[in-house]
Amino acid sequence: MIFVFDESLEGSDVKAKGILAKFIAAIVEKMHYVKASIHIWQWVEREVLTTQFLGMMDIELIRKNNEFRDITGTMAAHLSQVNVGFGSGYIEPCQAILLVNTPSYIVVENEANDWPVLRKWIELMKNDRIFKSVNMLVEKKKCTGGIRPYNAGSAGQIINTLSERMAEFGELSVYKLIAVYDSDKEAEDAELSNEKKKIQDFSIDNRLMHHRLYKREMENYFNIECYKEAQLADDCLAYPLSVLAWDFEDVEKYIKNNSKRHYKKQNLPVLSNYINKQELMNITAHHPLIHNGMSISEVQSLILKFAKLV
Numbered sequence: 417m418i419f420v421f422d423e424s425l426e427g428s429d430v431k432a433k434g435i436l437a438k439f440i441a442a443i444v445e446k447m448h449y450v451k452a453s454i455h456i457w458q459w460v461e462r463e464v465l466t467t468q469f470l471g472m473m474d475i476e477l478i479r480k481n482n483e484f485r486d487i488t489g490t491m492a493a494h495l496s497q498v499n500v501g502f503g504s505g506y507i508e509p510c511q512a513i514l515l516v517n518t519p520s521y522i523v524v525e526n527e528a529n530d531w532p533v534l535r536k537w538i539e540l541m542k543n544d545r546i547f548k549s550v551n552m553l554v555e556k557k558k559c560t561g562g563i564r565p566y567n568a569g570s571a572g573q574i575i576n577t578l579s580e581r582m583a584e585f586g587e588l589s590v591y592k593l594i595a596v597y598d599s600d601k602e603a604e605d606a607e608l609s610n611e612k613k614k615i616q617d618f619s620i621d622n623r624l625m626h627h628r629l630y631k632r633e634m635e636n637y638f639n640i641e642c643y644k645e646a647q648l649a650d651d652c653l654a655y656p657l658s659v660l661a662w663d664f665e666d667v668e669k670y671i672k673n674n675s676k677r678h679y680k681k682q683n684l685p686v687l688s689n690y691i692n693k694q695e696l697m698n699i700t701a702h703h704p705l706i707h708n709g710m711s712i713s714e715v716q717s718l719i720l721k722f723a724k725l726v
Contacts, residue, residue: 417515417591417726418487419443421452422501425509426459430468436460436509437469439500442516444477444484447556449495451487493708494550496591496724507588515591520563520725523577523595527567532685533634534565534596537715538722540693547716550723557726571597571611575618582622594625594721598633602664625721630703630714634684635667639699642690643671648683650675659702 419439428436440460443450452460465475499505500512507515524530535558542548542555557563568577574595582589600609608616612628619626631637639662643649649671655662671679679687697713704711707720 418449418451418492418495418497419500419512420497421450421456421460422499422506423453423456424501424503424506425456427502428464428509432509433464434469435513437464437466439509439513439516440464440478441470441474442513444481446516446562447484447553447560448516449484449487449491451485451497457485488549490547490549491553494547494720494723495553495726498591511588514585515588518585518592519561520557520592521566521581521594522563522722522725523566523568523574523581523593525568525571525574525597526681527565529681529684530596530634531565532688533637534718536688536691537696538719540691540696541715541719544716546710547720551716551719554719554722554726563722563726568595571600571615574615578618578622578624582624590623590625592725594627594725595619596627596718597629599629599631601632602666604660604664606664625724627718627721630700631663632665633667635679635681635687636663636665637696637699638667638687638691639695642687642695643667643679646683646687646690648677648679648687650677659699662699663703 425436440450465478467475498507498512498515500507500509502508522531522534524534538551538555538558542551544551554563566577566581568574574597578593578595581593585592595615597612597615600612616626616628618624640649640653640655644651644653653671653675655665655670668679668681671677696715700713700715703714705714705717707717
């Protein structure tokens with residue numbers, strides 16, 4: 417996240433300066449960013465980064481670290497920018513520090529099955545040519561626990577799970593939560609189930625980010641060859657229809673009906689080891705999204721949503 421320091425911070429009393437000092441130290445430690453005018457940063461250097469509030473080692477670490485103020489254009493465009501200050505429209509340092517010291521959550525239907533796939537997607541996309549700085553940051557936060565999965569247990573429990581976490585984060589929830597869920601659609605033009613529509617509407621009403629998979633479920637993001645390589649389908653198994661039809665196929669049922677080897681939902685973590693970036697891009701190439709006038713993959717779009725939480 418990028419924390420934008422407002423000039424109203426200059427009105428901080430001693431206690432508030434102490435909180436701001438600890439906030440800045442946490443920003444540096446947890447790989448977040450600060451955007452501040454020259455005037456405000458000079459005030460911070462003079463009034464906040466002092467031994468009254470921090471140890472000398474912490475102060476030197478902050479002063480020698482240039483990365484937390486080195487914000488690329490890609491980062492500025494895709495990371496959340498949080499206005500820190502006093503007054504209407506600003507988040508005070510005592511609240512903002514919670515954004516740094518607590519993890520953000522990706523709420524999924526089943527963590528054991530879904531998270532290994534999402535984790536793999538993040539890993540595969542980390543060196544993307546256009547979004548590398550942002551994607552790499554998401555990868556780092558995934559590895560350090562800054563962004564982590566939260567198990568809802570089922571699609572029907574996603575709203576309850578979001579509500580529980582919203583009670584914890586309050587107005588900061590928009591920076592801390594996203595729901596990722598299957599579409600369960602049997603065709604592109606099929607209506608969403610009431611259950612999935614409720615998740616979508618709840619997220620929109622509460623200004624939370626969400627991502628409904630374009631395809632039926634996560635299984636549809638692996639081509640038939642991945643299943644065969646993972647020994648979850650017979651080597652001779654083929655899929656006679658188009659890749660568009662595969663998007664909404666009941667994969668588990670199809671393999672069960674046409675193969676001696678069977679795939680089950682709990683095999684998703686194993687399956688995620690048998691896909692590479694090119695295969696993932698190929699199987700999502702026919703349903704790109706437009707982002708700032710640019711065509712990007714659904715997977716990249718999802719990672720940009722994750723970036724808003726880190």
